[in-house]
Amino acid sequence: MKYILLFVLFILLSASMFSQEYNLAGMQGLRNEKGEVMLELSGYEIAIITVKGQINNEKTIDAIKKKYNIETVLAEYSEPEIQRTNKIIESESKIKDRPKAKLSQVFYIFGKSDKEVEVVSFQTLNQRDIVLEEEVVRVFLENGLTYYISDERTANSISFAGREINLGSACAWMSPHNVNCKGGQMSWSEFPSFESANLDINTRIEANINENMDILAEDDIDVVFEGIPSLAHRVVYKQKSGFGRRTNPLIVYYIVQEVRGRYISCVLSNYGYNRNDYELAPLLQEVMSIPVLPDTAYNQFDIPQFEESRKQEPGEKEYLVNLIEIRAGSWLPLGSLRNAYKAAPSIGAYIGYPIKKVMAVDIGFQVAFPVSRELFDYYYRKEPYATKADVVVNVNARFRYQQEAARNVYWxxxxxxxxISVQTDLEKEYYDDGESKWYSFETLDVFGGVNIRYKKVGLYLEYHYTPYSIANKVRANYGNSAVNLGVAVCF
Structure with a gap:
């Protein structure tokens, strides 16, 4: 009888140890068309991919590091207790444009065959949970993760904290536990405690501070989340630049709540008309409502006022456009003008007067020194005199429109x-004090150009139309077109 009881106890223990759930409740996984798997669990983004190579080949390991942009390797080792050839890399990295975000990463690399390795990667903004990582790896090695993985990308229905929600055919999975419907998006994670869920939401709020986004408004608001009175942290973001296009503010609600015995960290977002728009997209209405709107809430019958960026902070730069430009380049004549000179190295400067954040009127000058000069006829009192171009001086005004194409890149x-005035090397027979002793001729200059720069340094290219012959100092075939290109430093 004692042996029968021991046998039954062994069977029960085995069943509990090898049951399908593996103690990973709250995990969701998606498989793409390449066979790669993405999973989400307790704030972790987990990926499983196959890479060509051998686990003991350094080139293979270097290729994996390059693929994942591994910046700072904290440790690199093998774990002898894992019953499969392995290599483990622990690292940290920063997220571009998000100065307060730090990503903790660990990569488990396993030999799959003579020509392939499998990589199980873990990424989280939170503190690492080594026990969770080891549990996921154990289940992976036992081929138990299939239970959590779906090949379906549409989100006709979702399981949200133990409740099935039917969404229809207009919704899709962006990633595990991250669903998008037209007009709204929702992502969430399940945690073992309220404290860990709350830590996750605070980390996400901080990580979403983006150098390309302004914060228009930030406050707490009472909501009802899954039927439970809750407090949501509401942040209204606005893109700083969009190639001249107006973009609506992105309104994000950060919520932590215990729902049906699960501790949920949830981020819900939709675009609004302005910072006071509290209307929720249909997806958000499935899980949340705002019972009492603030007095300042935007009403659809209000006179529309498009939301501008936040007010200028003390000491903040008021204008996007630069105000001073120093340049060095070369004038390259086109057509007949090449008969007078082949090129003219130049220097110049502009001072700007901003009229809007992205617009300015500039006053500037350029001085060019022709090289490879040729003789041409200069007419004085209708008599031709052979001479060469000596100095070209340009004084002008321009209207400028500047856009931020990407971070620190301006178009x-x-x-x-x-x-524009061309001074010749023909000396006057008589001239007064303070007057130039060299003959010159002037004409109108009309031009257009572009400049693309990174931070303070850029390249410019412009076309000039200069009808020199209108002053009757040179022949009509003297020429009238040139391009000017070079480097500009802006402040």
């Missing part, structure tokens, strides 16, 4: 007009 277009 500028401009157009302008001015006066």
């Amino acid at each position: 500028t277009t401009y157009a302008g007009a001015g006066v």
Whole structure:
């Protein structure tokens, strides 16, 4: 009888140890068309991929590091207790444009065959949970993760904290526990305690501070989440630049709540008309409502006022456009003008007067020194005199429009007009004090150009139309077109 009881106890223990759930409740996984798997569990993004190579080949390991942009390797080792050839890499990295975000990463690399390895990667913004990582790896090695993985990308229905929600055909999984419907998006994680869920939501709020986004408003608001009175942290973000396009504010609700015995960290978002727009997208309405709207809430019958960026902070730069430009380049004549000179190295400067955040009017000059000069006829009192171009001086005004194409990358277009003067090497027979002793001729200059720069340094290219012959100092075939290109330093 004693042996029968021991046998039954062994069977029960074995069943509990090898049951399908593996104590990973709250995990969701998706498989893409390449066979790669993404999972989410307790704030972890977990990926499983197959890579060509051998686990003992350093080139294979280096290729994996390059693929995942591994910046700082904290440790690299093998774990002898794992009954499979392995290599483990622990690292940390920063997230581009998010200065307060730090990503903890660990990569488990396993030999799959003579030509392939499998990589199980863990990434989290929170503190690492080594016990959770080891449990996921154990289940992976036992081929138990299939239970949690789906090949379906549409989200006709979702299981949210133990409740099935039917969404229809307009929704799709962006990643595990991250669903998007037209007009709204929701992502969430399940945690073993309220404290860990609350830590996760605070980390996400901090990590979402983005150098390309302004925060228009930030406060707490009473909501009802899954039928439970809750407090949501509401943040309204606005993109700083969009290639001249207006973008609506993104309104995000961060919520932590215990739902049906599960501790949920949830991020819900939709675009609104302005910072006071509290209307919720249909997806958000499935899990949340706002019972009492603030007095300042936007009403659809209000006169529309598009939301601008936040007010300027003390000491903050008021204008996006630069105000000073120093340049060095070369004038390259086109057509007949090449008969006078082949090129003219130049220097110049502009001072800007901003009229809007991205617009300015500039006053500037350029001085160019022709090289490879050729003789041409200069007419004085209708008599021709053979001479060469000595110095070219341009004084002009331009209208400029500047856009931020990417972080620290600026794209500028401009157009302008001015006066251009060509001083010759033909000396006057008589001249007054303070007057130039060299003959010159002037004409109108009309031009347009572009400038693309990274931080303070950029490249410019512009076309100039200069009808030199209108002053009757040179022949009509003297030429009238040139391009000017070079480097500009902006402040």
